[in-house]
Amino acid sequence: MPTRILNVVTNVGHYDDPQHPTGLWLSELTHAWHVFGEHGFEQTLVSPAGGVVPLEPRALKFPNYDKTAKAWRADPAKMALLQNTRRPDEIDSADYDAIYFTGGHAVMYDFLDSDGLQRITREIWERGGVVSSVCHGYCGLLNTRLSDGSYLIAGKKMTGFAWREEKLARVDKLVPYNAEEAAKQRGALYEKARLPFVSYAVVDGKLVTGQNPGSAKETAEKVAALL
Template identity: 30%
Template sequence: MKYSYLIVLALSLSSLTANSQQINSKQQNNDQKNVLFVLTSHDELGDTGEKTGFWIEEFAAPYYNLLDKGVKITVASPKGGKAPIDPRSKAEASQTEATKRFNKDKSAQEIINTTVKLEEVEAEDFDAVFYPGGHGPLWDLAEDKTSIALIETFNKQEKPIAFVCHAPGILKDVKNAEGEPLVKGKNVTGFTNTEEEAVQLTNVVPFLVEDMLKENGGIFSKAANWNVHVVKDGNLITGQNPASSNKVAETLYESLK
């Protein structure tokens, strides 16, 4: 009888432990944050005959920064499928620890090659949205009605919305709840006129990010060319250039807590 009692007690304790582990596992899953990354599908650099796309550092650094913290990331683009990487961002001078990690990461590369179609995602399924830059977004995402509506929905839900480098240009036609430009009266930053001049694309891009943000009523600030500069105003997070991408991710993660 004594041994039978001990066996029953052991089984009961084992069952309680298993149930506790299941509850903890479910709790962890419920606590996991979901962030949507949106990439450009555009790969033509104006009329130059050269290619463009998204800047790989501006994807890779935030991607690994958040992934390593347990954030679940979904990557979408207007057309879905393979998102184009700007060839310039693959140059040796543009490589960082994050891009080198990406170059060896078959799983991450597959995610880039099989992005979800943007029209298939819902803001309700995510805790935040992040837009990497590169010149491509100035041609498609800045005009994409699905993207515009998505950002407006995230904003209405008061969820973090983050952009880096050229990506703040995507806010060109995005409105706030009052129907005014979302950036009006907001502290913002983005790829500067002098940085665009430095890469000799001032007369190639459809518009200058700095000029657009100012024209839409944004309170624009900047650091010296290529220096880290990130601005947070409410749920809006903007970064100036590729060097700012990692800090944008850190600021976004803090906003998720």
């Protein structure tokens, strides 16, 4: 049986204020997809509601828009994948060895309380699979509880987009909550790099987390190493 990865993407296209668009930070998907593909892993896209995935406009500009993201957008088959993602209720977690939550500020809205994503994550984790996220993807882990009622991230070393980075990106007034603080409140042993926006990934057992968009490749490589 081939190793199989479930990549989680967003359905949200704007902040609370519709005048401010957001969406999937494309390179956070493409960097990981490339790494997983090089290892021969089979990959599936799932989103909280299924269907279309909007793209974060800022991720499509230099320096965020790199060769993997450009190649994805130039490939009609790849772009079609973002038009027809699967819903959580269409996913059997037993088919997957790992789950990888992509980011972009959009995920702060639809990852946080997705019962379907929480079910899949819990089942993969409790079966000994790998749970991973990059950047804001950790919002999908914040409210995920295990069968015993405890938070999955409680007592675990992890990282994710830092509040300092929200301020530097000038979106601290737009985001619906402080994800870094929320992780700490749930008992996570949150870490971050000394400098903002540099690649930083943390492994704690079968939990792998990356801090920001620049961490996607490193995060995926650490997931692949575990698999």
